[in-house]
Amino acid sequence: MSDWPSHGGRPEQLLPRFGLAGDSEVIDFSANLNPLGPPPWLAQRLAACVTELAVYPDPDYCEARDAIAMSEGLGPKQVRLTNGGAEAIFLAAALLARQGVRRAAIVQPTFGEYERACRHYGIAVEHVELAPGSFALDEARADEAMRDAGALFLCRPNNPTGTLIERGVVERLLATGRSHGAMLVVDEAFVDFVTPDERLTPLLARFDNLLLLRSMTKLYAIPGLRLGYLLGSAAAVNAIAELQPPWSVNALAAGLVAPLLADRDYLARTRAWLDAERPWLQGELAALGLDVVPSHANFLLFRDARLQDARGGSMPALLEHLARGGILVRHTHHFIGLEGAWLRVAVRSRPENRALVEAIARWRHP
Template sequence: MSQFMSPSSPWPAHGGQAEALLAHFGLPADHRLEDFSANLNPLGPPAWVSDWLAKQLAGLERYPAPDYAAARQAIATHHQLQPEHVLLTNGGAEAIFLAAALHAGKRAAVITPSFGEYARACRAHGLSISEIALPAPDFTLDVDSLTAGLSDIDVLFLCRPNNPTATLIDMSAMEDLLNNTAAIGCRVVVDEAFIDMVGETSQEASLAPLLARYPHLMLLHSMTKFYTLPGLRLGYLLADVTTVQAAQDHQPPWSVNHLAAELVAPLLADDAFARRTQRWLASERPRMAQALTQLGLEVVPSQACFFLIRPSAAQEITTDALFEQLLRQGILVRHSHNFAGLNGEWLRVALRDEPDNRRLVNVLKKELHDCLR
C-alpha cells in the first residue's frame, strides 16, 4: 500500500502520516501536532487493555484456534445473532477485501465520496467499478435514483455512517434500498465501521437485525475506531451462513492474531467504556457542530465522530491554505484530495476531547480572522 496518493503528490493516502506532511511544508520533524485526521475515539483504549494484553503474552507461543469461537460468540451475542453469521477479520480492512473477493470479476458500484478502500479492494479483485456521486453540500442519498443506477450491478458498497461525510442513511431508506436491490439481484455491502459512533441509539442504528430478512446484505465492522486500537487490527463481517463460509475460504489461516481475538469478549463487555463514549458524543458533537458553524464554515451535519467542513465562499481562504495554516499551528486535519467527489475542497476533522476541540476552534477562529485582514 503506497503512503501517498501518487509518487509526486504531497498528500498522504490516509490520515496521520505527519512526518511526510511536515517535511513537505518545511516544518521540523519534532513540530508538535495534535492529530484530528484519524477518526478514533479519544477516550480509548479502555484503561485495562494494556495490563490485560501483557497477561496474554504467553498465548503468543501457540497458534490461535482457527474458528475463534469465543470471539464470534461474543460478537453474535452483541448483535443478537448466531455465531455462524460472524467472521472475525484482521480489521474492517480485511472484511472489505473479503467482500470484494467474493465478487471477483463482477460489477461493483461505490458511492462517492466514501472510503477509498472499497474501490481499491474491487480493483484488486478484478471488479469493474461504477461511481455513484452524492451531491455536495449535503451529500444525501436518494434511494430511487441510486436504485436506477444499479440495474447491471452485482454488488453495491455503502458506508453507514459514511466516511468522510459523516452522514447516515436512515433505517427506512435502507429498507427501501434493500427491497429494491433484492428485486434486481444486487448484493449490498454496508460498512458499519463507525456505527457505534452514531449516538445513544447505536445498537439500534446497526442493520444487523435486518440480516435475517435480507440474505443479500453483508455488514462490515471495525473494532479499531471505537476502542482506539488501530495498531491491533480487529474487525468482523456479518452475513448469512453461506456467505460467511465463502468469505472464510478466501481468508488466510490465523488471519487474526491471538491478542486481538482474545480481546473481543472483554471489549464488548465493557459497558462503562461504551457509556462514557456515548456521553462524550452526546455533549461534544452538538457543541462542536455549533462552534464550527458559528465560525462561518460550511459544516455537513454529522452522525459520526468527525465533521466534514470547508471555508464558505465569503471566507477568503482556500481549503489547502487553511490546511497548511492549521498544520503550522500544530493541528493535523484530513485533506480530501483523494476522496472522489471532494476534490480537496473539504477538510475532515475528528471529534476529540473537549480541551482539544476548544483549541481547534480557537485556532480556526484566528486563521479565518487573519485571512480577512
C-alpha cells in the first residue's frame, strides 16, 4: 500500500489512481484545514509586506516569539518559531538525538512524521497502539514505554482519530518520565479546534520534560505559508535554537504571527462553525450506519463494518466512489492499526458536508 500518497490534500497524487485527471475539480476533505479559509485581511497584508523580503528576518523572530509567549502566558525563552509544525517535529527529534536518546515510543495510529523524524536522527522507534475501534490509550503500556524509552510522542487531539488523551494521564506520564529521564513530546497541531482549557501549556510550569508542538497552518488555512512553533523549558528551547537552520521561517510568515493571534473574531467564527458542523456531520454519518469515532478535532474517522460484510466492499472502494463524484477523502493505508479500513474526513461547510453525506448515501443505497 506504500504507493498511496502519504499526506492528504494532494488531489493530483490520488486521482490518477482512478484514471481521473489530477487537476479535476474536487471538494477536498482529505486535508484538515479550516474551511473559512485564511482571514480576509491576510492577502492584503502579505502584499503590503513584500518589501520586507529585501532584508534578512530577525533570526530569533522576537516579535513573533513575544506574541506567542504573551498569548500562551509563557516567557519568551520558552518559545521557538518554526517552519510549520513539521519543522517542530524534526527539531524535537533532533533535540532527543542530541540528548543521547536512542529509542522513542509513539502512540499509534498517528501522524507519520514522528516516526520519520526519529529515524532521520537515528532514533529507533517502538509503538504504543491505541485499542482497536475505541482508540483508548492503555495507560499502563504507555507508562512502561515512558520508563523504557527515552521519549514518548503523542498527538493531542490525535490525527487521525480525533481522540484526546485525558490531561490526568498526560500528567502521570510526565511524572514517570521525570523520574526516568524521559521526555514527553505532545503534538498539539489541532489544539486550536478544541476548547481553550485543553491546551497543555500550563503543565510547562511543572514539567521541564514536556515539549509542545504547534501548527498555525490548520487553524488559519495557510499550509503553503508554513508556520508553527515549539514550546518547552527555556533550556530545551535554547538547545533547539542551536539545532535549527538559520532563518528557517520566511519574513512574510513570521510577520503574520502577531496579527493572526490578535484576530479573536476569526477564532470565534471558527468555533461557531465547528460547534455547529462537527456534531451535524458526525450525526449524519452515524445515521447512515457508519461507525464514527467521537472527535475533539476538526475531522472525523469512520468505517463501515456493514458495508464490508454485505458487499465485500471496503473503504478504499468507497474512497474511489467518492473521488469519482468529485469528493476527496483521506485514506488510512499508512496508519498503523487502521491499514485502509477507515476513512478520515475534514469537517467543512454545511453544503460541502451535505454533498459528502449524500454521496455516501448513494453508495450505500444505489
